[in-house]
Amino acid sequence: xxPFSQKRIAFVRTTIALFTFTSFAAGHSASAIEKLFFxxxxxxxxxxxxxxxxxxxxxAVANKVEERIQEAxxxxxxxxxxxxxxxxxxxxxxxxxxNVIDEVWSPLLSYVxxxxxxxxxxxxxxxxxYSYFDNSETYHSFKIETGAKDWNIIGIDSNWDKLSFNQWQxxxxxxxxxxxxxxxxxxYFHHPRWSSGDxxxxxxxxxxWEILTRNNVELALSGHDHNxxxxxxxxxxxxxxxxxxxxxxxGIGGADVDSRDMGTIKPNSYQIIEKRHGFIEFIxxxxxxxxGAYDEExxxxxxxxxxxx
Numbered sequence: 001x002x003p004f005s006q007k008r009i010a011f012v013r014t015t016i017a018l019f020t021f022t023s024f025a026a027g028h029s030a031s032a033i034e035k036l037f038f039x040x041x042x043x044x045x046x047x048x049x050x051x052x053x054x055x056x057x058x059x060a061v062a063n064k065v066e067e068r069i070q071e072a073x074x075x076x077x078x079x080x081x082x083x084x085x086x087x088x089x090x091x092x093x094x095x096x097x098x099n100v101i102d103e104v105w106s107p108l109l110s111y112v113x114x115x116x117x118x119x120x121x122x123x124x125x126x127x128x129x130y131s132y133f134d135n136s137e138t139y140h141s142f143k144i145e146t147g148a149k150d151w152n153i154i155g156i157d158s159n160w161d162k163l164s165f166n167q168w169q170x171x172x173x174x175x176x177x178x179x180x181x182x183x184x185x186x187x188y189f190h191h192p193r194w195s196s197g198d199x200x201x202x203x204x205x206x207x208x209w210e211i212l213t214r215n216n217v218e219l220a221l222s223g224h225d226h227n228x229x230x231x232x233x234x235x236x237x238x239x240x241x242x243x244x245x246x247x248x249x250x251g252i253g254g255a256d257v258d259s260r261d262m263g264t265i266k267p268n269s270y271q272i273i274e275k276r277h278g279f280i281e282f283i284x285x286x287x288x289x290x291x292g293a294y295d296e297e298x299x300x301x302x303x304x305x306x307x308x309x
Contacts, residue, residue, distance in 0.1 A: 032147045035072050035080040037065050038188065038280040040223025041117070041251035043101055045090030050100050051256075054089070057277050058254025059104045060296035065279055066108055068298070078283075081144065082108060083155060085190040085223045086117025089255040094128035102132075113142060115155040117190035117223060121162045138163060139171050141178055147286030149308060152182035158189035158222075160204045172207055179215040184287060184308035187212055188221040192249045194238060196265045196272060197225025210236045212245045216309040218289070221280065223251035226260040228273040228293055230302065240268045246306070250293065252278050273301050 042058035043050050065082065072078040087105065088096055105112070112133070120129040129135070138157035143150055156175060160168055179185050191202040193209040202224075212220055213236040233244035257275050265272070278295040293302040 032286055033076070033078050034144050034146060034284050035069065035078050036144070036151075036153065036186070036282040036284055037069070037080065037082045037111075038084070038221050038248075038250060038282070039065065039082060039087070039253040040085040040190070040221075041089050041226055042087045042254035043089055043096070044255035045096075048091055048093065048096075050090050050096060054254050054256065055100065055104070057296065058087075058101075061252075061254050061277055061279055062104050062108060064294070064296050064298050068281065069108075069111065080111055081113060081142070081153070082111040083153060083188050083221070084112055084114045084253075085155075085188060085221075086119055086251075087114065087253070088129065089117070089119050090122075092116075092120035092123040092126060092128045094123070094131050097128055097132040113140065113153070113155055115139075115157055115189060116159065118159055118162075121159055126157075126159070126162070138167060139174055139178075143182065144284055146284050149183040149287035151184045151186065151284050151289075151308075152178065154178055154185065154187045156187065156189045156208070158191040158202075158205060158208070160191075172211065175208065176211050176215070179211060179217055184284075184289070185215070185217045186219045186221065186282075186289075187217055190222060191224050192222035192247055193220070194231055194234070194247045194266055194268075195222070195225045195249050196229055196262050196269050197227050197249060197251075198260055198263050199225050200263050201266065209245070213241075216243065217245050218306060218308045219291075220245055220247045222247070222249050223253070225249050226251045226255055226257045227262065228252055228271075228276065228278070228302070229269060230271050230293075230304075231266075232268045232270050234268055238267065243309070248280065248291075250278075250280050252276060271302055276301065 044054040120126040235241040283290040
């Protein structure tokens with residue numbers, strides 16, 4: 001029995017390319033498959049400046065994502081979406097978005113569904129983020145139709161210390177309702193509930209985590225810590241649960257990873273990759289998700305298959 005047991009069929013390392021695009025596409029209708037990319041923590045800087053190294057690293061990640069989007073469409077006719085948290089790991093200003101980040105991400109913006117990170121709030125009320133992405137709410141969702149079991153992709157603002165009490169409660173109420181709409185659900189937000197990275201666990205996200213586990217959400221995606229980590233499915237208390245929610249942490253979109261060290265390894269942590277930039281790629285089918293973690297050169301360092309509830 002694998003660590004993901006009944007719900008998690010298999011975890012395959014880079015050397016065993018289980019489910020390449022060709023083999024996965026062979027027996028499936030193109031109209032029933034779409035791609036989803038997750039990118040978090042890019043363009044690091046101090047104050048008003050963004051480092052040239054992080055610009056180069058962030059550009060490498062974005063270029064590889066764009067390349068894989070085009071390959072998926074040209075080869076298989078698959079549509080794609082990108083979900084992000086904290087593309088601006090510097091001051092969060094509108095000027096940084098428009099003058100630096102836009103140069104790299106403008107070809108991809110039509111695919112992007114974004115939520116802010118803590119650095120976005122270095123600018124008052126994250127006004128740079130909300131202006132650039134033209135968002136009016138702290139939360140949003142979109143549906144990916146893949147067959148009898150469609151996917152609901154939900155993004156929320158996890159900056160509990162920046163939102164008012166009423167904003168936070170409104171978001172929680174909306175989330176409770178939203179996670180019940182489709183058979184398969186992915187929720188993304190910047191601060192992970194569970195993490196072995198240098199920031200560690202975020203107990204302030206417990207209310208969110210309880211909503212996810214209570215409603216059998218498949219995947220929770222976060223950044224904040226600049227490493228890759230995947231957890232076994234867990235229940236509301238963080239105990240291993242074969243039918244629980246999987247937490248993935250991947251703040252590897254271009255911000256500094258070399259100076260970040262792991263903290264205390266948390267229970268149920270299944271795999272950790274340090275000091276590597278990259279992104280997460282999901283192939284969504286009817287009640288099935290194939291998840292791959294890739295570096296900026298497109299080399300896989302983790303892959304697994306998950307069946308939704």
